[in-house]
Amino acid sequence: MRYGVSTSSTAIAPNARNGLRLVCDLAVGARRGSIRAVATAAVIRTVRGDIAPADLGPCDAHEHLFLVTPGQPGDEYSDVDKAIEEAKTLRAAGAQALVDWTPIGLGRDLDGLGAVSEATGLHIVAATGLHRDVHYAADDPLRDESADALADRFATDLARCGIIKLGAGYHAVAPFEVTAFAAAAAAHARVGAPVCVHTEHGTMGGALVERLGELGVPAQRVILAHVDRNPDAGEHAETAAMGAWLQLDGPGRTKYWPDSTILALIAELADRGHADRLLLGGDTGRRSMMRAYGGGPGLDYVFARFKPRLERELGTQLSERIFVENPARAFAFAA
Numbered sequence: 001m002r003y004g005v006s007t008s009s010t011a012i013a014p015n016a017r018n019g020l021r022l023v024c025d026l027a028v029g030a031r032r033g034s035i036r037a038v039a040t041a042a043v044i045r046t047v048r049g050d051i052a053p054a055d056l057g058p059c060d061a062h063e064h065l066f067l068v069t070p071g072q073p074g075d076e077y078s079d080v081d082k083a084i085e086e087a088k089t090l091r092a093a094g095a096q097a098l099v100d101w102t103p104i105g106l107g108r109d110l111d112g113l114g115a116v117s118e119a120t121g122l123h124i125v126a127a128t129g130l131h132r133d134v135h136y137a138a139d140d141p142l143r144d145e146s147a148d149a150l151a152d153r154f155a156t157d158l159a160r161c162g163i164i165k166l167g168a169g170y171h172a173v174a175p176f177e178v179t180a181f182a183a184a185a186a187a188h189a190r191v192g193a194p195v196c197v198h199t200e201h202g203t204m205g206g207a208l209v210e211r212l213g214e215l216g217v218p219a220q221r222v223i224l225a226h227v228d229r230n231p232d233a234g235e236h237a238e239t240a241a242m243g244a245w246l247q248l249d250g251p252g253r254t255k256y257w258p259d260s261t262i263l264a265l266i267a268e269l270a271d272r273g274h275a276d277r278l279l280l281g282g283d284t285g286r287r288s289m290m291r292a293y294g295g296g297p298g299l300d301y302v303f304a305r306f307k308p309r310l311e312r313e314l315g316t317q318l319s320e321r322i323f324v325e326n327p328a329r330a331f332a333f334a335a
């Protein structure tokens, strides 16, 4: 229970605390002009309709139930029945919600996500937006769309999707990605959904937050994925201090790094006072990572294996923050 965190706010009931923090986050957005009114009715937009943030429950903040990309030849997957089979294991391990980060053009299947939600009872948040450059073929017609056209496309999608996905490269942002950033900022200004950015090897976190800030997206509405690929607590603490969300989503990638690396990073970020900026996901983004396709570690790894270990080593209160309280704020926006 080292990181059981005893701030004065723990005296307030968890839901009330979520609400206060959410209104606070939205108020910051309002001051910066991206949200016109402080919302009293914030929602999380799932593929089967809006829910109250307090109803989200334990959330896997980054998954892909379907993914077809030229960036991962031979590792694509798109079968709805297999997605249901896999998602049932995540539900059985205690998750009540997942956020699917597969964006436009990469095998995203909104009806399929709806079917998985219906079959499992999981709340599922879907993504509009675009991934980073390498995931689109050279002749993909999406490359010819203007920022304005993409913004319209994203905003239309946000009737059913709950996040706006973006991607950046390794220490660089390609021209296609620059256009997508502009479109995402415009869609965010219209709909308010959080902007969720793939970082390559956890690079450029602060720079990406600054880039979006210049486009009018407040740091509090930015979620940076894969920061644990660059397990540098000092750098990420500075990004968290800007107000952005840090998402760690590499549990089970044992051939690259052990889970202990991620736990140590969480512990250090919590020690530095940023427990309220952390999100956790499994990012099971390859066919070969799904047990339903004969691979592993499976969609449930983050809840069945990593979360219990986090609770044993760092305490249940920190786990509750990362898996329940933080996602309820990070993915909420004013309807």
Ligand SMILES: [Zn+2]
Binding pocket: 062, 063, 064, 101, 283, 285
């Ligand atoms: Zn991903």
